[in-house]
Amino acid sequence: GDSVTQMEGPVTLSEEAFLTINCTYTATGYPSLFWYVQYPGEGLQLLLKATKADDKGSNKGFEATYRKETTSFHLEKGSVQVSDSAVYFCALSDQGGSEKLVFGKGTKLTVNP
Amino acid sequence: EAQVTQNPRYLITVTGKKLTVTCSQNMNHEYMSWYRQDPGLGLRQIYYSMNVEVTDKGDVPEGYKVSRKEKRNFPLILESPSPNQTSLYFCASSLGTKGKFNGYTFGSGTRLTVV
Helix, strand or coil, X not given: CCEEEXXXXXXXXXXXXXXXXXXXXXXXXXXXXXXXXXXXXXXXXXXXXXXXXCCEEEECCEEEECECCCCECCEEECCCCHHHCEEEEEEEECCCCCCCEEECCCEEEEEEC | CCCEEEECCEEEECCCCCEEEEEXXXXXXXXXXXXXXXXXXXXXXXXXXXXXXXXXXXXXXXXXXXXXXXXXXXXXXXXXXXXXXXXXXXXXXXXXXXXXXXXXXXXXXXXXXXX
16 A cells, blocks of 8 residues: 655754654555644644656755655755744655555654754 | 534543534535544544435544535534544535545544543
């Protein structure tokens, strides 16, 4: 079945450092790809998405590019802030119409001042 | 404000005592789903509903029931809770139009402890 693999956390960075969180996927069809963010004590919020190969999703300084050849959707940010401390989830949705999201296990990011 | 509302936020109960976690959305979404989140396991789908009176099992349905009598509500029922159902639960909804899926809107979560 479909699956998502994220880099193991936790990740600890200093403010203004460059962030990369790796995400690779396995899917039989042509999935849409998502990054969700969960701040402490809150639900998940959609951060960005991409629906087809070579699409780049971006939001709040975060970016991820849908790479079909490497089945990847790595999350990047050029300069992280303390307020970016959260858990980040990569997810995919099969375009077959079930609307089920399959999530990675999450990567906890801590940004220190 | 467009949102998914879950209640309660926190619940401590005893083994075997039936409970219901409510979920309501005000966006006229067709699709609703329940997930549980556990450390090291990420989010796993329990049940989902494509529309009123249409529900189906997700990946971890054992010990849970759901119903979808109205479009806006999708309660999660634990008939006889056990300690292995201690978890953080999320309700989510989406528009449901095939081919235009843009991801879910999530509720704030319900932290359930079964002792």
